[in-house]
Amino acid sequence: MVGRPSALTLRLLREVWRHRGQVISIAAVVSVGIMTVLTMRGTYESLVTSRDDYYIQTRxxxxxxxxxxxxxxxxxRISSLSGVxxxxxxxxxxxxxxxxxxxAPALGQFFSLPDDRENQLADIHLRSGRYVDPRAPHEAIVNDRFAIANGFTPGDSLQALINGRLQDLLIVGTAISPEHTYAIPPGSLYPDDERYGIVWMSRRAMASMYDMEGAFNQVLIALAPGANSQAVLTGVDRILRPYGGLGAYPRARQPSHFILQSELDGNRATGSAIPVVFLAVAAFLINVVLSRMIATQRSEIAVLKAFGYTNREVGVHYLQFAMVAVLIGAALGIGMGMALGQAMVDLYGTFFDFPTLEYRLKPILI
Incomplete structure (x- = not known):
C-alpha cells in the first residue's frame, strides 16, 4: 500500500509549480549542456573507435x-632498420x-595490390565485387565514392591513359581505403568524386604497364612498439636518397589522417568547453533562485522548524527543488543528445569513409 506523500513532498511539488518558470529555465540550460556533451563527445568517441578499428583491420x-x-x-635494407x-x-x-x-578527363590515382593480402599494409575494404585476379592484366577496383558518382558497378569498363597508352580496364569491385577516408585531389581542399578516383590493380599488371618489374616507388612501414619514429624516418631517407627519395613522413602528416584528426581535435575541444559554460550558468541560476527563495520564505522555514523539522531536513527539501530542475534537464539533454549525436555521426558518414560508423554512447558520459 502506497503511503501519503509527506508534507515536505507536497510543499516541494507546490514550489516547483509556483516557480515553474525558473525550473524550466534551469532545466533548459542543463539540457543544452548535457546535450552538447553527449553529442560532441559521443560523436568523438564514435569516430575514434571506428577509425581505430578500421586502422587495425587494414593495418x-x-x-x-x-x-x-x-x-x-x-x-x-629498410626492413632491417631498428624499429621497423x-x-x-x-x-x-x-x-x-x-x-x-x-x-573533361578525370584524374585517377593508381595503386598496386599484392597477390597476398594477409600481411599487406594499408589493405582495402571491399564494398562490392571481388579482389583483383593477379593473373588478369586489366582488372581494377575503384573507390566507392568515385563509382557511385559516375554510375560504375562491377562488370563495367573504364578507359585510362597509362604510360602513353589507352588501356581498357575491367572494374571488378569497389572499395574504400584507410588512406582515403577523405579523398581529395592533389592541390585541392575538397573532394571531387566525379573527377577524382582511386584505382587499385594487381602488382603484376601495374609493373607491366609502367615498366616497373622488380621495382617500386612507394614503401609503407609499420613501426615496432616503442620505436624511435624520427630515427626510422632519418634511416629511410638515407637509404632512399640515391633513388630519388622525396622524404619519408609519419602518420600524422598523411593527408587523409591529418584532416580526420583535425576534425576530431576540434570536436573534442568543443565537446569539452561548451558544456562547462552551460553547466556553470545552470549552477549560477540555481544559486540565485535558491537564495531568493530562502530569503523570501524565512517565515515559512520558521514554521517548518516549529513543527519539528530539522535544519538538515529543510536543507534537503530546498536541495530537492534544485534536483527536480536538474533531473528534468538531464532527461531532456540525454534524449536530445543521443538523437543529435546519431545525426552528427550520420553527417560525418557523408564525408568520411569507414566500414562501419555507428553512434556509440559510453556509460561514463551519462
Whole structure:
C-alpha cells in the first residue's frame, strides 16, 4: 500500500509549480549542456573507435616514403632498420581516366595490390565485387565514392591513359581505403568524386604497364612498439636518397589522417568547453533562485522548524527543488543528445569513409 506523500513532498511539488518558470529555465540550460556533451563527445568517441578499428583491420601504416624508383632489394635494407616491424612496397602513379559522365578527363590515382593480402599494409575494404585476379592484366577496383558518382558497378569498363597508352580496364569491385577516408585531389581542399578516383590493380599488371618489374616507388612501414619514429624516418631517407627519395613522413602528416584528426581535435575541444559554460550558468541560476527563495520564505522555514523539522531536513527539501530542475534537464539533454549525436555521426558518414560508423554512447558520459 502506497503511503501519503509527506508534507515536505507536497510543499516541494507546490514550489516547483509556483516557480515553474525558473525550473524550466534551469532545466533548459542543463539540457543544452548535457546535450552538447553527449553529442560532441559521443560523436568523438564514435569516430575514434571506428577509425581505430578500421586502422587495425587494414593495418594502417605508421610511415610513408615516396621515391622515383628503386629495386625490390632496397626494401630489405629498410626492413632491417631498428624499429621497423613490417614493410610493404608498391607502385603508385597517376593517370587520366575517360569518364563518360564528365566533359573533361578525370584524374585517377593508381595503386598496386599484392597477390597476398594477409600481411599487406594499408589493405582495402571491399564494398562490392571481388579482389583483383593477379593473373588478369586489366582488372581494377575503384573507390566507392568515385563509382557511385559516375554510375560504375562491377562488370563495367573504364578507359585510362597509362604510360602513353589507352588501356581498357575491367572494374571488378569497389572499395574504400584507410588512406582515403577523405579523398581529395592533389592541390585541392575538397573532394571531387566525379573527377577524382582511386584505382587499385594487381602488382603484376601495374609493373607491366609502367615498366616497373622488380621495382617500386612507394614503401609503407609499420613501426615496432616503442620505436624511435624520427630515427626510422632519418634511416629511410638515407637509404632512399640515391633513388630519388622525396622524404619519408609519419602518420600524422598523411593527408587523409591529418584532416580526420583535425576534425576530431576540434570536436573534442568543443565537446569539452561548451558544456562547462552551460553547466556553470545552470549552477549560477540555481544559486540565485535558491537564495531568493530562502530569503523570501524565512517565515515559512520558521514554521517548518516549529513543527519539528530539522535544519538538515529543510536543507534537503530546498536541495530537492534544485534536483527536480536538474533531473528534468538531464532527461531532456540525454534524449536530445543521443538523437543529435546519431545525426552528427550520420553527417560525418557523408564525408568520411569507414566500414562501419555507428553512434556509440559510453556509460561514463551519462
Amino acid at each position: 594502417f601504416p605508421d610511415v610513408w616514403a615516396h621515391l622515383e624508383r628503386a629495386p625490390e632489394s632496397v626494401a630489405d 616491424a613490417r614493410t610493404t612496397t608498391r607502385i603508385a602513379l597517376a593517370a587520366n581516366l575517360d569518364v563518360p559522365s564528365t566533359d
